[in-house]
Amino acid sequence: MTAEHIVVRDVRKTYQTATGPVSAVEGVSLTVHAQEFLTILGPSGCGKSTVLAMIGGLVPPDGGTIVVNGTAARRPDPKSVAMVFQDPGLFPWRTALHNVWFGPELQGTARSAREEAARRLLESVGLKGFESKYPRELSGGMRQRVAIARALALGSPILLMDEPFGALDEQTRILMGEWLGGIRLQARKTILFVTHSIQEAIALSDRIVVMTARPGRVKDVVSVSLPYPRDLNTPDAVALRARLWSQIREESLRAMAQEQA
Amino acid sequence: MRLIFLRGALLALVVAIWELIARPLDPVLYVAPSTLPQAALRLLNQPDIPPLLEHLGATVRAILAAYALAVTAGLALGFLMGFWRVVARAYEPILAALYAVPSVVWYPSMMLLFGLGTASKVAFGFLLGFFPIVLAVLAGIKQADPHLLTVATSMGASRWAIYWKVLIPGMAGTLAGGLRSGLALSVVGVLAGELLGSRAGIGYMINHVYNLLRTPEYVALAVLMATLVLAVDSAAGRLEARVKRWTG
Numbered sequence: 214m215t216a217e218h219i220v221v222r223d224v225r226k227t228y229q230t231a232t233g234p235v236s237a238v239e240g241v242s243l244t245v246h247a248q249e250f251l252t253i254l255g256p257s258g259c260g261k262s263t264v265l266a267m268i269g270g271l272v273p274p275d276g277g278t279i280v281v282n283g284t285a286a287r288r289p290d291p292k293s294v295a296m297v298f299q300d301p302g303l304f305p306w307r308t309a310l311h312n313v314w315f316g317p318e319l320q321g322t323a324r325s326a327r328e329e330a331a332r333r334l335l336e337s338v339g340l341k342g343f344e345s346k347y348p349r350e351l352s353g354g355m356r357q358r359v360a361i362a363r364a365l366a367l368g369s370p371i372l373l374m375d376e377p378f379g380a381l382d383e384q385t386r387i388l389m390g391e392w393l394g395g396i397r398l399q400a401r402k403t404i405l406f407v408t409h410s411i412q413e414a415i416a417l418s419d420r421i422v423v424m425t426a427r428p429g430r431v432k433d434v435v436s437v438s439l440p441y442p443r444d445l446n447t448p449d450a451v452a453l454r455a456r457l458w459s460q461i462r463e464e465s466l467r468a469m470a471q472e473q474a
Numbered sequence: 475m476r477l478i479f480l481r482g483a484l485l486a487l488v489v490a491i492w493e494l495i496a497r498p499l500d501p502v503l504y505v506a507p508s509t510l511p512q513a514a515l516r517l518l519n520q521p522d523i524p525p526l527l528e529h530l531g532a533t534v535r536a537i538l539a540a541y542a543l544a545v546t547a548g549l550a551l552g553f554l555m556g557f558w559r560v561v562a563r564a565y566e567p568i569l570a571a572l573y574a575v576p577s578v579v580w581y582p583s584m585m586l587l588f589g590l591g592t593a594s595k596v597a598f599g600f601l602l603g604f605f606p607i608v609l610a611v612l613a614g615i616k617q618a619d620p621h622l623l624t625v626a627t628s629m630g631a632s633r634w635a636i637y638w639k640v641l642i643p644g645m646a647g648t649l650a651g652g653l654r655s656g657l658a659l660s661v662v663g664v665l666a667g668e669l670l671g672s673r674a675g676i677g678y679m680i681n682h683v684y685n686l687l688r689t690p691e692y693v694a695l696a697v698l699m700a701t702l703v704l705a706v707d708s709a710a711g712r713l714e715a716r717v718k719r720w721t722g
Contacts, residue, residue: 269628291630302625306643306720315639316629367629 218371218403219245219268224277226263237263239428240277245405247370250397252406252418254457256465260429261407265375268405269296282371291316295367299376301360303348309335309359310344316367327366334362337396354385361393365400374406378413390416394441411457415450416443423460426468433460505693513690514698517679523691524679533664533675536592540599541660548604548656552611556641566612573605577663581670595667595675603660610652614645647718654710661703 226238237260245251253261266272268279270289279286282293289296295316303312310331317327335344338358348356357377364372377393378386390413397404408414414421415437423433435457439450489507496506505513517526555562581598588594618641626640642649668677676699683691 271624271628289628289630291628294628296625296628298621298625300621302619302621304622304640304643306646315626319629319631319635319639363629 216246217244218247218249218282219243219405220278220280221264221268222278224264224267224274224279226260226267226272226275236428238267238274239430241424241429241431242277243422243431243434245371245403247403248401250404250406250417250419252408252414252421253424254408254411254414254421254461255424255429256426256461256468257409258468259424259426259464261424262375264424264429265296265373265405265407269294269373271296291320291367291369293369294371294373295364295369297357297361297364297372297374297377299379301348301356303356303359303363305348308345308347309340309351312348312359313362313366315363330366331362334365335359337365337399338362339392352385353381354389357381357389358392361396365396365402371403371405374404376408377406379408379410386410386413387416391442393417409461411454411461412445414457415439415445415453421457423457424464426464427471432464502687502689505690509690510694510697513688513694517683517691517694523688524682526679529675529679532592533668533677536596536664536668536675537599537661539592540596540664541603541657543596543600544603544607544656544660545653547600548607548652549611552608552615555608555612556615562612569605569608569612573609577602578666578670581667584667585671590671590673592672592674595664595672595677598667599660599663602663603656606652606655606659610648610655611645613652614648615641617648618644646720647714650714650717654707654714657710658703658707661706665699 221241221243224238224241225236227234227236241260241264243251243253253264255261263272267274268281268286270281270286273287281290284290284293286294303309304315307315310328313331313334314322314327317330322330332344335341338361340355340358340362343351343355348359351359357380361377378389381389394417406414406417418437421435421437422431423435424430425432435453437453439447439453444450445454493507496504501509517523519525555565577598580601584594584597584601588597622640622644623636626636631639664675665677668675669681670677672678676695680692680695680699683689683695
């Protein structure tokens with residue numbers, strides 16, 4: 214197994230819109246190592262979700278190369294990559310348990326095997342006893358945990374997470390972050406995480422890739438060597454937050470100026 | 475429970491007022507509710523009136539045939555159009571426009587094509603029931619949550635799996651609504667077909683007793699029909715509500 218799980222080289226993406234082409238991503242390169250937690254941090258609309266969608270094989274890049282788990286990413290490959298989105302996207306007509314086994318069901322896994330795996334996963338995300346609940350009967354945080362269990366059920370070594378806690382309230386968001394830290398160590402996954410929250414990035418990541426405003430490029434790559442569990446009030450953490458904030462502030466101001474233009 | 479009581483009270487009130495108004499008036503024009511049970515009995519076994527059950531059977535069979543055809547054709551065409559977007563874009567406006575035309579205008583051509591027998595009323599019931607079903611399929615496909623499609627795609631779902639496991643369960647509520655409207659309209663179509671021209675069925679009987687000015691029998695038949703349609707539609711409505719609860 215290679216130590217590099219995701220290699221992105223000089224990837225570009227331009228969207229055609231009613232008012233002409235808009236360059237979303239321009240020459241992004243990054244590498245994610247096996248079992249690393251790498252966060253892409255950037256202002257809204259900087260193309261970070263597009264980068265993730267291209268790595269997940271959902272959106273074809275216009276240029277550059279993406280190699281995931283040793284093969285070129287052209288279409289979704291659930292054996293290598295599982296994705297979690299800001300909107301959990303649970304199937305409302307399926308119970309929590311049936312949502313979790315959706316992936317194995319697609320792969321044709323026998324019912325008893327996928328049921329056992331799904332029950333175990335629901336328990337590991339702290340939802341034992343909620344197997345037969347429908348998504349509308351669960352809170353936002355619980356729904357996102359079901360979605361994460363559903364992604365884990367694919368058994369892929371890589372997890373792509375696109376602002377998974379972005380729609381949750383502050384407290385739930387922090388608790389979910391702590392919880393994800395635990396899950397990650399247990400499940401030994403490579404995680405590529407997208408967020409616009411500096412706090413979240415510092416709390417969770419091994420490395421942080423800071424992106425510029427549109428068209429998205431890599432502005433900076435920062436290693437985070439704070440010990441777990443992370444206290445965001447230590448001098449090191451505060452200094453890191455200040456550094457990231459000055460970069461993000463610059464880019465957010467540019468993004469706002471673009472919107473007004 | 476309170477709702478049922480309130481509804482029952484309204485019904486009783488209407489019947490009572492009807493009775494009070496009709497009693498002193500001409501019994502041929504103003505049929506009093508108290509005369510209906512006897513009229514209904516007369517419908518069951520009187521030599522000069524066609525036997526009720528036979529005609530009821532003919533009507534129910536025609537409705538079932540019309541509805542089966544409407545469901546089959548509606549689902550088939552709807553999903554075909556769903557698979558080939560171009561076809562849907564080309565023909566959906568035409569379907570919607572045809573649906574807006576008062577369907578009675580097609581009835582004479584149904585009679586010309588199929589004659590006065592069972593075929594023409596089945597064809598008419600089919601025609602009426604077909605549109606809401608095909609349009610419900612199209613609406614259901616259109617309203618599919620694109621995010622759920624993305625999620626399923628990211629998990630490696632094939633186009634086929636997306637159809638069966640995401641699109642169809644997601645549209646079940648809309649589909650159930652369309653199937654219910656289709657059933658109601660198939661019933662209307664068959665009955666209208668029988669009224670406008672046929673030699674069997676409840677609609678034909680209504681026409682027959684009405685022409686003989688046997689108004690109590692006519693009203694009894696009308697009440698019977700209304701009860702039947704209500705029963706069928708409320709059963710369909712309950713099913714629809716269950717499907718909707720399931721799909722959230």
